[in-house]
Amino acid sequence: MRIIGGAHHRRGIHPPAGLPVRPTTDKAKEALFNILNQRVDFEGLRVLDLFAGTGAISYEFASRGAAEVVAVEINNKCCRFINNIISQLQFDNLRCLKTDAMRYVRNSPGGFDLVFADPPYQMDGIESLPGMIFTNRVLVDDGILIMEHGPRISFSTNPHLRETRKYSKVHFSFFDSQSF
Numbered sequence: 001m002r003i004i005g006g007a008h009h010r011r012g013i014h015p016p017a018g019l020p021v022r023p024t025t026d027k028a029k030e031a032l033f034n035i036l037n038q039r040v041d042f043e044g045l046r047v048l049d050l051f052a053g054t055g056a057i058s059y060e061f062a063s064r065g066a067a068e069v070v071a072v073e074i075n076n077k078c079c080r081f082i083n084n085i086i087s088q089l090q091f092d093n094l095r096c097l098k099t100d101a102m103r104y105v106r107n108s109p110g111g112f113d114l115v116f117a118d119p120p121y122q123m124d125g126i127e128s129l130p131g132m133i134f135t136n137r138v139l140v141d142d143g144i145l146i147m148e149h150g151p152r153i154s155f156s157t158n159p160h161l162r163e164t165r166k167y168s169k170v171h172f173s174f175f176d177s178q179s180f
Contacts, residue, residue, distance in 0.1 A: 001056055004030050006042075006063030008089055013059065019078055021053035024118065024148060028170040032146070033060060035165065035172075040114065040144070042066055048108075048138065050101040050117040050129075055082035055094075057116050062094040069094040070112075072104045105129070108138045114146070115139055121150035130158055130175050145175040 001023055003011045015021070024032075036042075042064040049058040052071035055078075061069045073079050073096060082096040097104065101119070115133055119126050126149060133145055147155065149171050155161045160175040 001054065002026060003059050003063050004033055005060065006065060008059070008063040011063075011089070013054070013056065013085060015054045015081055016077070019054060019081065020075060021078065022121070023054050023056055025167075025170065028148075028167040028172075029056065029060065031165070031167050032172055033064075035174075045113045046111060046140075048072065048112040048115045050105070050115065051119045052082060052096065053078055053118065055085060055096065057118070058082070058094055058096075059085065059089070059091075061114075062089075062091045066093055071096045072099060072101045074098065074100050102129075102132070105132050105136055105138055108136055110137045110139070112139055112143060114144045116146045116148070118148040121153070126153055127155065130155060130160060130173075134160060134175075134177060139177060141177055143177060147173045147175070149173065 001013045045066040047061045047066050047069045049071045052058055052073040055071050058069045058071040071082055079096050079098040086094050115138055117129055130145055155173045162174045162176055164171055164173045
């Protein structure tokens with residue numbers, strides 16, 4: 001695993017064996033950030049990374065100059081790993097919160113420009129997460145939600161869905177607050 005862009009471009013990240021995660025592949029992550037390069041200005045961005053796992057997505061945003069990145073992860077080992085990387089790379093714009101992502105969404109202070117969510121592919125209730133994020137005003141009015149999910153999940157009936165991109169078994173669905 002590596003950081004693809006920004007101040008820590010090409011920096012290798014080596015998570016310990018045994019973390020209960022399914023990291024986003026470098027190929028899919030690179031495709032995602034190529035899309036985002038065309039749509040957002042990373043400088044000043046407030047980002048929420050739900051189900052952060054190894055923190056790979058959070059590191060990308062922090063490395064690219066986001067003003068604030070909040071990584072939400074419930075697993076102790078994952079949080080310790082993320083906090084070690086934050087310390088090693090001296091990220092002052094990234095913090096990890098050890099809490100349940102769904103609980104965080106229900107009680108979020110809001111104000112995020114971008115929310116990235118990568119729940120376990122087999123998790124019950126994945127389809128309800130975009131609605132929760134919009135109902136609880138986690139995003140600013142013109143914010144973007146990106147859901148990473150497997151091929152068996154479809155958000156096609158969600159009025160906030162803008163598009164879905166597929167990279168092998170990885171799917172990214174993009175949502176915004178505008179209903180179509």
